[in-house]
Amino acid sequence: MTLVLVFSGLLFAIGTYGVLTRRNAITLLISVEILMNAANLNFVAFSRLWEPELMTGQVFALVGISIAACEAAVGLALILAIFRRFGTTDVGRIDFLRG
Amino acid sequence: MEVNWPDWLDFDWLDLSWLELPWIDTNWFHDNWYGLLLLGFFWGVVVFTMVGALTAVYVYVERKVSARIQGRLGPMETGPHGLLQTLVDVVKLAVKEDVRPAAADALAFRLAPLLVVVPAIMAFVVVPFGVPMVIRDLNVGILYFLAVPSVTGVGLLLAGWASYDNYSFLGGLRASAQFISYEIPRTLAVVTVVMLAGSLSSARLIEAQADTTWFVLLLPLSFVIYVVTTLAEVNRVPFDIPEAESELVAGFHTEYSGFRWSLFFLGEYASLTTASAFAVALFFGGGLGPFLPPVVWFVLKTAVIIFFAVVLRFTLPRFRQDQLMALAWKYFLPLSLVNLLLAGLVMKAVF
Amino acid sequence: MLDSDVQIALFAVFGGIAVLAALAAVLTRYLMRSIVAFGAFLTAIAGQFYLLAADFVALIQIFVYVGGVVVLILFALMLSAVGQKHPLAVSEHRGLGAVVAYAVGGWLVWAAFGADLPEAGEVPGETVAFLGRAFLDQQLVAFEVIGIILLAAVVAALVIVRGERL
Numbered sequence: 214m215t216l217v218l219v220f221s222g223l224l225f226a227i228g229t230y231g232v233l234t235r236r237n238a239i240t241l242l243i244s245v246e247i248l249m250n251a252a253n254l255n256f257v258a259f260s261r262l263w264e265p266e267l268m269t270g271q272v273f274a275l276v277g278i279s280i281a282a283c284e285a286a287v288g289l290a291l292i293l294a295i296f297r298r299f300g301t302t303d304v305g306r307i308d309f310l311r312g
Numbered sequence: 313m314e315v316n317w318p319d320w321l322d323f324d325w326l327d328l329s330w331l332e333l334p335w336i337d338t339n340w341f342h343d344n345w346y347g348l349l350l351l352g353f354f355w356g357v358v359v360f361t362m363v364g365a366l367t368a369v370y371v372y373v374e375r376k377v378s379a380r381i382q383g384r385l386g387p388m389e390t391g392p393h394g395l396l397q398t399l400v401d402v403v404k405l406a407v408k409e410d411v412r413p414a415a416a417d418a419l420a421f422r423l424a425p426l427l428v429v430v431p432a433i434m435a436f437v438v439v440p441f442g443v444p445m446v447i448r449d450l451n452v453g454i455l456y457f458l459a460v461p462s463v464t465g466v467g468l469l470l471a472g473w474a475s476y477d478n479y480s481f482l483g484g485l486r487a488s489a490q491f492i493s494y495e496i497p498r499t500l501a502v503v504t505v506v507m508l509a510g511s512l513s514s515a516r517l518i519e520a521q522a523d524t525t526w527f528v529l530l531l532p533l534s535f536v537i538y539v540v541t542t543l544a545e546v547n548r549v550p551f552d553i554p555e556a557e558s559e560l561v562a563g564f565h566t567e568y569s570g571f572r573w574s575l576f577f578l579g580e581y582a583s584l585t586t587a588s589a590f591a592v593a594l595f596f597g598g599g600l601g602p603f604l605p606p607v608v609w610f611v612l613k614t615a616v617i618i619f620f621a622v623v624l625r626f627t628l629p630r631f632r633q634d635q636l637m638a639l640a641w642k643y644f645l646p647l648s649l650v651n652l653l654l655a656g657l658v659m660k661a662v663f
Numbered sequence: 664m665l666d667s668d669v670q671i672a673l674f675a676v677f678g679g680i681a682v683l684a685a686l687a688a689v690l691t692r693y694l695m696r697s698i699v700a701f702g703a704f705l706t707a708i709a710g711q712f713y714l715l716a717a718d719f720v721a722l723i724q725i726f727v728y729v730g731g732v733v734v735l736i737l738f739a740l741m742l743s744a745v746g747q748k749h750p751l752a753v754s755e756h757r758g759l760g761a762v763v764a765y766a767v768g769g770w771l772v773w774a775a776f777g778a779d780l781p782e783a784g785e786v787p788g789e790t791v792a793f794l795g796r797a798f799l800d801q802q803l804v805a806f807e808v809i810g811i812i813l814l815a816a817v818v819a820a821l822v823i824v825r826g827e828r829l
Contacts, residue, residue: 419699451718462729470699470737485738485741488738492730492734511791
């Protein structure tokens with residue numbers, strides 16, 4: 214069990230690094246998905262510890278996967294809209310106020 | 313980690329004892345990890361060989377049937393009635409020079425054909441040949457059959473992108489747009505079967521049909537949706553717009569040649585073979601039938617479906633790209649939702 | 664028959680692949696490689712789910728993530744960064760990011776070793792049946808919420824991409 218937690222902790226840290234340092238919108242999205250996967254891993258693992266027959270953790274992981282899919286769809290739609298408007302997917306160079 | 317593993321994780325399914333080979337101690341394989349690795353490798357080779365052989369037969373049948381339709385003879389030179397032609401072609405393709413465009417992304421270019429062919433072969437594992445006979449009866453077998461080939465979409469896009477060529481690029485975009493569009497009605501059509509079978513295991517599927525009747529009689533609409541969407545998913549005529557020679561050269565595999573091209577080819581035919589075999593399992597009772605052994609029935613039924621697909625290819629004209637997407641989203645998606653409702657009513661009536 | 668050592672080893676192998684692929688996805692400066700690594704990462708996670716007796720979740724992971732999300736991301740890449748071969752710009756906050764990530768990861772790993780966990784319970788063999796029961800019984804609200812969110816996401820994505828033409 215500790216093994217699972219260690220792996221998901223490492224993955225979460227990697228995802229955090231990605232979210233903080235990447236500037237391209239698509240890689241940012243990938244980093245967020247890595248974070249969600251780390252969380253899902255824990256949900257599935259903990260599903261076995263407390264009342265495995267209720268499957269609460271697995272249900273939550275499935276909900277998480279669906280949310281991630283929604284997030285990807287909306288996020289990518291946003292990225293496309295931004296690209297059409299600014300000609301870049303670099304979040305550092307999207308500046309409404311500077312015109 | 314102190315955990316109780318469920319039964320289906322104990323690797324018993326890799327058992328070889330049914331072979332009853334006196335000179336091999338089958339327990340040896342289960343006692344250590346390299347034995348297990350060898351067993352896994354063995355089954356991998358078995359599945360790959362089966363798929364490869366089926367594909368070769370398929371290609372031969374297609375050539376002969378198309379020749380008949382078009383008033384030709386087809387391959388005649390190599391072997392009696394050209395039987396060995398496919399084999400010779402395989403050798404030719406394997407030894408051909410492997411050309412890679414200078415601008416292509418090396419990693420993605422190499423990865424793409426593998427992503428197309430491997431899932432198609434992997435999906436073969438859950439096809440139920442006999443009445444209880446499946447290479448691996450997962451309790452989520454039908455979902456496996458839907459999920460694993462969906463990776464192919466990534467391969468198609470990667471191939472189009474990696475080739476660094478406009479035709480490939482457009483072909484890749486079209487192919488995978490088509491792929492994910494038709495995946496939805498296809499999955500919904502399979503869900504109706506799962507509802508009636510009451511299980512996701514492919515062996516249970518056959519048992520449920522033994523209890524009632526062929527599901528094609530109960531769910532004819534599901535079968536129609538399944539066939540059409542499957543043809544669309546594997547880019548077959550009349551849905552082969554991603555590879556339309558007349559406008560896209562050869563679509564996403566324009567830049568591929570030799571061995572890598574043959575991998576795409578193998579992937580397409582393997583997934584069509586697997587999908588046909590699974591159609592038999594889903595709708596025609598798999599190996600159920602009188603007199604003959606189940607495997608023979610299964611092969612016969614699959615052959616009929618494949619013959620149907622081949623004849624379709626040479627009788628129908630191609631769809632246009634916008635018609636293709638409109639068909640998926642405007643007609644097949646609502647239709648499959650209505651079909652889901654119908655399946656509920658059927659379930660109420662039959663059980 | 665095997666004891667669970669092989670499965671623990673397999674789990675560690677999948678974990679190693681997942682960590683390496685995640686690192687590659689986050690560190691590489693080529694978008695395409697990042698996406699390919701992300702796909703490998705998702706597959707490795709699916710393998711881990713399978714070993715944790717969540718076969719249904721593992722396959723849904725492949726179906727939705729590898730077959731859906733990765734394809735979507737590739738689509739977005741192809742429609743936004745066509746022909747872009749030069750590496751991406753690097754952020755100026757790399758040091759800060761590394762420090763924060765190191766802190767978060769260290770904290771989580773420390774917590775994992777310090778955690779007082781109960782024994783794992785008996786896993787139901789037929790996960791699908793149990794999941795189905797859970798979704799239509801105790802977790803019905805979650806099920807309905809997924810439906811609403813999915814609908815909202817589809818509509819939102821359509822409006823964002825082609826709002827002016829709707």
